[in-house]
Amino acid sequence: MAVTLDLEKAYDMIWIKGLIYKLKKLGIRGNMLKWITSFLVGRTAQVSLNGTRSELFSCLNGTPQGSVISPLLFIILINDIAKKRRSCMSGMYADDIFIWQKHRNLNFLRKKVEKDTQDVIVELRLWGFLVSAAKTGAIVFSKRNIPENLSITVDGASIQVQKSIKLLGMTLDSKLNWCKQIDDVVSKCSKVLNLLRLISGTKWGAHAKPMLQIYQALIRSKLDYGGELIESASITAKKKLDKIQAQALRTVVGAPRDTATEALLRETGEMPLHLRRNLASVKHYLRCYEVKSDLLAEKEEWFKNAKQCFLSRVESVTNTLDHHPKSAEKLSISKHPPWQALLPEVTTYTPNDLKWQNVVHIYTDAAKSKDGRCAVAFVVPEKVIVEQKRLVDGLATAKCELVAIHLAVKWAEAHATLGSFVILTDSKKALQILNSSSENNSVKTSTVDTWRALSRAGTTVSFSWVKGHSGISGNEQADRAAKNGLELKPSLSCRRDTNDIRENVEDLLLKKWQGLWDKPKTECGRFTHRHSPVVSRIASLFGQSRSEQVFLSQIRLDMLPLNYRLFKRKKHPTGLCSNCDAEEKENVEHVLLACPAYAKKREEMVNVVSENTPTLQELLNFNDEQEKPKT
Numbered sequence: 105m106a107v108t109l110d111l112e113k114a115y116d117m118i119w120i121k122g123l124i125y126k127l128k129k130l131g132i133r134g135n136m137l138k139w140i141t142s143f144l145v146g147r148t149a150q151v152s153l154n155g156t157r158s159e160l161f162s163c164l165n166g167t168p169q170g171s172v173i174s175p176l177l178f179i180i181l182i183n184d185i186a187k188k189r190r191s192c193m194s195g196m197y198a199d200d201i202f203i204w205q206k207h208r209n210l211n212f213l214r215k216k217v218e219k220d221t222q223d224v225i226v227e228l229r230l231w232g233f234l235v236s237a238a239k240t241g242a243i244v245f246s247k248r249n250i251p252e253n254l255s256i257t258v259d260g261a262s263i264q265v266q267k268s269i270k271l272l273g274m275t276l277d278s279k280l281n282w283c284k285q286i287d288d289v290v291s292k293c294s295k296v297l298n299l300l301r302l303i304s305g306t307k308w309g310a311h312a313k314p315m316l317q318i319y320q321a322l323i324r325s326k327l328d329y330g331g332e333l334i335e336s337a338s339i340t341a342k343k344k345l346d347k348i349q350a351q352a353l354r355t356v357v358g359a360p361r362d363t364a365t366e367a368l369l370r371e372t373g374e375m376p377l378h379l380r381r382n383l384a385s386v387k388h389y390l391r392c393y394e395v396k397s398d399l400l401a402e403k404e405e406w407f408k409n410a411k412q413c414f415l416s417r418v419e420s421v422t423n424t425l426d427h428h429p430k431s432a433e434k435l436s437i438s439k440h441p442p443w444q445a446l447l448p449e450v451t452t453y454t455p456n457d458l459k460w461q462n463v464v465h466i467y468t469d470a471a472k473s474k475d476g477r478c479a480v481a482f483v484v485p486e487k488v489i490v491e492q493k494r495l496v497d498g499l500a501t502a503k504c505e506l507v508a509i510h511l512a513v514k515w516a517e518a519h520a521t522l523g524s525f526v527i528l529t530d531s532k533k534a535l536q537i538l539n540s541s542s543e544n545n546s547v548k549t550s551t552v553d554t555w556r557a558l559s560r561a562g563t564t565v566s567f568s569w570v571k572g573h574s575g576i577s578g579n580e581q582a583d584r585a586a587k588n589g590l591e592l593k594p595s596l597s598c599r600r601d602t603n604d605i606r607e608n609v610e611d612l613l614l615k616k617w618q619g620l621w622d623k624p625k626t627e628c629g630r631f632t633h634r635h636s637p638v639v640s641r642i643a644s645l646f647g648q649s650r651s652e653q654v655f656l657s658q659i660r661l662d663m664l665p666l667n668y669r670l671f672k673r674k675k676h677p678t679g680l681c682s683n684c685d686a687e688e689k690e691n692v693e694h695v696l697l698a699c700p701a702y703a704k705k706r707e708e709m710v711n712v713v714s715e716n717t718p719t720l721q722e723l724l725n726f727n728d729e730q731e732k733p734k735t
Contacts, residue, residue: 105217106204107258108271109224110239114199115174116166119232120144123181130180140177165232185227192220197272210244210254217242218256225259237261241269245280274330282337286344289326293348296322297355306358306654312645315356316372323352324374331381332388335417345377357645358654360663362673364626367661370636373643376620379613382421386609389418390429390602425498425608433545433601448555450535453528453568455576463566464525466512467578470504471586476611479589480508480596482515483582490581491515492589493596500607503547505534507598508586509567510551516565517554524564530572530579538567545601614639631662631693635724644725660724662692696723 111117123144127137144167151158167174175198182196192205203221207213225235240258242265244250254265268277268284275285300318304310327345334342350365353372357363369376375383422429453460468482478499481492491511495504509527516525529535537543538551558565570579621639624630636644644660647653658664667690671679681690683701688694695702697720710718 105210105213105242105244105256105265106202106269106276107217107221107256107263108239108241108269109201109203109221109228110236111199111201111228112234112236114233115169115178117233118166118178118181120165122231123177126180126184140173143173144177181231182228182233185224185231188227190220190223191216194220194224200272202271210250213244214254214256218258221256221258235259237263241266243267243269243276243278245276245278247279250278274333280336281341282334283341285330286334286337286341289329290344290348293323293326293352296326297348297352300352300355304355304358304650307651309650311647311650312356312358312372312653312657313643316643316645319352319356323348327377328380328384331377331384332414332417335378335381335385336413342378349374349377357657357661358650359657359661362628363661363663364624364628364632366621366624366626366629367632370621370632370639371644371657371660373641375613375617375641379617382417383609383613385414385417386421386429387606389414390432390605393429393432394602421609421612422605424612425605429602429605431600432605433599446556446559447539447541447552448565448567450539451566451568453526453570460526462523464516464519464522465578466516466525466527467570467576467582468505468508468512468527468529469579469582469586470501470508470531471583471590472499472501472504473590476608477590478504479586479592480504480511481582481585481589482508482512483578483585484515485578485581489515490585492585492592494589494592494594495596495598496594496600498604498608499598499600500604502531502533502537503545503598503601503604505529505531506537506545506547506551507596508582509534509538510547510554513551513554513558513565516563517558520558520561520563524566526566526568528568528570528579530570532569535567535569545603546599614641628662631691632660635660635721637721659692664692666690666692666695668694693720696720 124137124141127140132140147163147168148160149163150160167177178198182199192203194204195202201224203217203224205213205216205220207216228235237259240261240263242256242263244254244265250265255262256265257263268275270276275288277284296318299322300315303318304315327349334345346365350368353359353365353368353374354361354363357368357371359368368374418429464484464486466482466484468480470478470480472478476497478495478497479492480495481490483490493507493511495507499507509529512527516527537548555565570576572579573583618639621629621633622637624633645653646656655664663669667676667681668679669691670676679689681688681694681699683699688698690699696706709723
């Protein structure tokens with residue numbers, strides 16, 4: 105059984121004196137406490153309507169709406185209320201409170217939930233909050249039939265047990281089959297789908313690239329929300345989401361209704377939804393692991409034998425990895441407050457800038473092969489120094505770049521007498537981690553500590569981003585050295601962190617998608633696989649205008665209205681080419697490579713694409729700058 109509580113006017117009801125008391129309990133004193141007190145106490149408000157103003161009145165409670173600090177102050181006041189140890193378990197997100205307990209006896213369960221819910225309400229009232237009775241809901245999760253008139257009594261009011269409740273945008277039904285949630289998502293996405301149809305046709309309107317961005321922002325985000333939970337739904341229910349995805353991608357590309365979904369996914373670079381849900385499950389697990397959530401232990405106890413439970417799905421995805429997520433290093437928050445934790449500044453490198461004269465340049469880079477091998481290198485052109493190291497396999501690309509920067513900083517420490525240094529990398533992600541106070545691993549911590557020690561000793565070490573493959577000699581040397589390092593034996597150990605696990609899982613699911621794509625089930629899929637055999641997260645959308653893009657996409661999908669395609673739609677008697685004496689199917693491949701009616705055009709095309717007779721793959725994998733095949 106579970107109960108949801110919603111607070112009335114949560115921010116307006118904040119008790120200022122109680123908040124100041126809790127701030128003191130957290131150790132916030134001095135100027136910081138004085139500033140917050142000054143911010144909250146003595147505020148006044150006034151109503152203005154049609155040029156007429158009311159008298160000023162004092163705001164005795166609450167925090168300013170829209171203030172950046174208001175949510176944080178609210179959380180400080182309410183955070184420990186739901187966390188108090190009770191017989192029931194509880195969770196809280198902002199002003200939504202969720203109380204639940206499990207037991208076989210329904211009457212015993214009801215009494216327990218009623219008692220703890222009443223305790224929470226009394227505690228909330230003690231600190232100035234009021235619970236909205238109209239928004240309080242109760243539900244029983246069970247496969248058994250629940251009595252129709254079942255209710256619980258909370259704060260003197262009778263709350264009817266419902267068949268479904270809404271929590272954080274998810275509709276929870278009593279059977280936890282997620283059918284109601286999926287139907288709600290389908291309904292919302294259908295409205296956005298109509299919007300996509302309004303802004304573009306096959307001959308006019310927006311190009312597929314901005315339409316794909318609209319799909320990702322307004323449709324895919326809804327399909328993905330709560331994916332780690334929805335993956336336990338039935339196959340029939342999940343097919344409704346797959347259908348919405350297929351309809352949206354057909355509209356984006358401008359493809360006919362009979363276009364195979366597997367081919368559309370490859371063309372648009374969209375991973376199948378069930379793989380995206382598996383990825384969301386692993387990411388959620390790692391997040392719980394990072395923050396030391398008790399929920400993992402509870403779920404382990406509750407569902408250790410369930411095939412469709414959250415932990416079972418995570419285990420099925422990660423059991424092929426060389427390392428279990430529980431062995432990963434947790435990313436931690438800095439122990440020092442931001443105003444005390446000095447972090448390096450990051451600049452963009454300009455070769456002709458005078459400030460880089462008389463500064464030792466150290467170029468760093470990392471390389472990662474498709475099979476997971478990792479290597480790093482740094483180059484000091486002024487001293488003709490090239491160092492390269494092979495790392496353990498399976499590290500994230502950004503982690504490898506960070507290791508390369510770490511080695512460069514250590515080299516600078518050993519040669520501090522040379523003066524000032526600038527460390528250059530083409531990885532913005534690595535520099536963002538280095539400059540962040542919220543993401544810490546052992547490599548970043550060691551690098552920053554060494555940099556701080558050098559700064560205290562008077563040695564300047566700067567960090568700068570340089571655009572990759574921009575013709576800068578030192579950067580190109582570092583790139584080659586890192587790639588050559590992949591052939592060395594591992595000589596540098598580095599503990600994997602949760603970001604490494606995330607990237608490895610993404611690579612693993614990409615391989616699973618590739619495995620599905622290597623066995624296409626449809627004629628359209630088999631044709632598309634012949635010219636694009638490797639899946640990619642990058643969309644293959646070409647052409648300058650909408651009509652040109654749709655035409656090229658239909659060529660790549662073998663969906664042009666030629667005779668054979670019309671025959672499949674029962675709109676042509678034979679599907680054979682009318683220009684050929686032999687009985688040849690008139691499809692895209694026949695027109696491009698064999699039909700004698702287009703021999704002259706084919707000759708012109710061969711001169712552009714290839715010296716020899718081009719293959720289907722050479723013809724249909726073109727850039728926007730190249731000449732397109734014409735039929």
